[in-house]
Amino acid sequence: MLNQLFQPAHGTALAGYILGAIVFSLIVFAALMAVPPRFRRNIILMATFVGGLFYALEFFWPVHAMPTPEDPTRVGNFLSPYVVPFGDITTVIFAWTVGLGVINLCQVHGKRVIKGASGAFNSMAFFLSMIVMLVVYILQQAHPNAINKNMKVLLFDGGLQSLDATMFSIIAFYIVSAAYRAFRVRSVEATLLLCTAVIVMLGQIAIGQMLTQRIPADPHNFVHNFRIEIIRDWIMTKANAPATRAVAFGLGIGGLAVALRIWLGLERGSYFESQG
Amino acid sequence: MEHASTTVQILVPLLSIVIVLTILIARRRNLFIRRIEGLTAIDEAIGRTTEMGRPMVCSIGLGSLDVPTLQALAITTYIIRASARFSNRVIVPIADATIYPIAEVAVREAYVAEGRSEQFNADDVRFLSDRQFAFAASVAGLIAREKAAACFYFGSFYAESLIFAEMGRQTGAIQVAGTPSTTQIPFFIAACDYVIIGDEFYAASAYLSREPTLLGSIVGQDIAKGILIGIVVLGSAIVSIAAAVGSPMGQSFFTLFK
Numbered sequence: 401m402l403n404q405l406f407q408p409a410h411g412t413a414l415a416g417y418i419l420g421a422i423v424f425s426l427i428v429f430a431a432l433m434a435v436p437p438r439f440r441r442n443i444i445l446m447a448t449f450v451g452g453l454f455y456a457l458e459f460f461w462p463v464h465a466m467p468t469p470e471d472p473t474r475v476g477n478f479l480s481p482y483v484v485p486f487g488d489i490t491t492v493i494f495a496w497t498v499g500l501g502v503i504n505l506c507q508v509h510g511k512r513v514i515k516g517a518s519g520a521f522n523s524m525a526f527f528l529s530m531i532v533m534l535v536v537y538i539l540q541q542a543h544p545n546a547i548n549k550n551m552k553v554l555l556f557d558g559g560l561q562s563l564d565a566t567m568f569s570i571i572a573f574y575i576v577s578a579a580y581r582a583f584r585v586r587s588v589e590a591t592l593l594l595c596t597a598v599i600v601m602l603g604q605i606a607i608g609q610m611l612t613q614r615i616p617a618d619p620h621n622f623v624h625n626f627r628i629e630i631i632r633d634w635i636m637t638k639a640n641a642p643a644t645r646a647v648a649f650g651l652g653i654g655g656l657a658v659a660l661r662i663w664l665g666l667e668r669g670s671y672f673e674s675q676g
Numbered sequence: 677m678e679h680a681s682t683t684v685q686i687l688v689p690l691l692s693i694v695i696v697l698t699i700l701i702a703r704r705r706n707l708f709i710r711r712i713e714g715l716t717a718i719d720e721a722i723g724r725t726t727e728m729g730r731p732m733v734c735s736i737g738l739g740s741l742d743v744p745t746l747q748a749l750a751i752t753t754y755i756i757r758a759s760a761r762f763s764n765r766v767i768v769p770i771a772d773a774t775i776y777p778i779a780e781v782a783v784r785e786a787y788v789a790e791g792r793s794e795q796f797n798a799d800d801v802r803f804l805s806d807r808q809f810a811f812a813a814s815v816a817g818l819i820a821r822e823k824a825a826a827c828f829y830f831g832s833f834y835a836e837s838l839i840f841a842e843m844g845r846q847t848g849a850i851q852v853a854g855t856p857s858t859t860q861i862p863f864f865i866a867a868c869d870y871v872i873i874g875d876e877f878y879a880a881s882a883y884l885s886r887e888p889t890l891l892g893s894i895v896g897q898d899i900a901k902g903i904l905i906g907i908v909v910l911g912s913a914i915v916s917i918a919a920a921v922g923s924p925m926g927q928s929f930f931t932l933f934k
Contacts, residue, residue, distance in 0.1 A: 463679045578841075647874040655878065
């Protein structure tokens with residue numbers, strides 16, 4: 401039913417839908433703002449509970465075959481057809497919050513530019529970049545000619561992506577300084593870490609594996625276990641992987657507990673008033 | 677769309693019931709949880725910030741509206757409440773627009789809860805960028821420019837974790853981190869003063885607030901972990917014995933928990 405209601409619209413109908421959605425959203429916002437904070441919290445708790453209940457029921461309820469022309473093997477239950485329309489609500493909320501994020505950025509940088517405070521030059525660079533990127537992107541979408549496409553490639557791929565790559569490459573230098581501190585022999589634990597790291601690193605590279613190449617490669621020979629790549633595999637699969645899985649077990653259970661607290665409205669002490 | 681297998685249909689509700697029951701018990705009885713070094717260090721970091729008179733930076737990571745980020749926000753509000761008592765300035769950089777309005781309200785309420793609403797500065801809860809490395813550059817710049825005395829990293833982090841932590845170290849900030857992103861824990865351990873690992877991250881809000889409900893859920897988590905450990909030990913024994921006697925039971929056990 402919801403899918404039939406939310407069919408793609410075009411032309412005047414689309415403009416009408418957009419206008420209607422904005423008016424509806426503003427009315428909802430105004431109504432929420434008019435509600436006293438005490439009741440607003442109850443509304444949030446109720447919305448959280450209903451949302452959580454929907455997804456939990458959809459996930460846990462037994463499934464049966466629900467083939468579609470696109471996916472003949474699809475399975476689902478009576479709630480599955482509503483997952484996509486329900487998920488679209490998140491997209492709408494996200495679209496509104498992006499606007500809030502941009503407003504915050506403009507407020508912070510705008511104040512700095514108006515006051516001429518330190519960093520005003522950077523704030524002006526922010527406004528310039530935002531406006532130029534916005535204009536070029538809209539032009540590229542509206543008139544996808546060669547100039548507009550090239551402008552977008554120049555700014556996005558040539559500028560933004562390159563800046564991203566530059567920041568990412570800095571990590572290489574930070575890894576060296578962090579590794580130096582981590583591997584300094586200051587305690588028994590640090591020494592153990594250093595030895596383990598050296599074995600794993602040597603086991604990863606050909607020159608390291610050459611060190612133990614004279615040891616027989618026959619897996620039935622006990623001495624074979626002393627080949628550096630075998631020791632590396634043992635460290636990674638018998639020591640490292642179980643430890644990581646144990647951490648993941650704890651995180652999974654912890655995540656479940658927090659999700660339950662949020663869903664049932666028991667996390668009040670963190671965001672709202674204490675339990676007293 | 678993914679749906680629960682039969683095992684998950686039984687196990688997850690069972691663990692959920694255990695957690696909810698311990699929460700209900702905790703409301704009537706005092707429960708004990710052990711000392712967590714990294715969380716005790718938060719007070720030390722706040723004290724140092726007060727002495728130095730410089731701001732602190734609390735990053736809640738790159739996560740969107742998800743459980744780790746909400747937990748990170750809960751920890752951050754406790755840090756803000758504790759620091760508000762000493763009139764410390766706290767800067768909260770935000771990477772996700774969805775979480776920005778929630779963070780702003782949570783931070784404002786933290787100041788209000790301590791009776792220091794005048795200390796709240798809306799500009800200190802800043803949406804910077806939702807692009808990973810633009811956010812990394814912004815936070816690193818923020819830490820350097822503001823000469824942060826303490827940096828807290830709680831939430832979901834990726835490759836930018838080391839950029840933050842190394843920048844914090846360069847400015848001489850005391851740093852405490854906690855993340856559910858297991859791949860980033862080694863980087864934080866190498867660069868931060870204190871790191872809380874694994875489910876300690878989810879225990880943090882209970883540990884800091886001592887709210888009965890939260891303490892109860894931590895005890896429930898431990899019981900749930902005990903159940904899982906029991907299943908792992910039992911499974912290992914069944915699979916080993918089945919392999920030794922050549923029985924197909926071991927394979928059936930694997931299939932059950934696949």
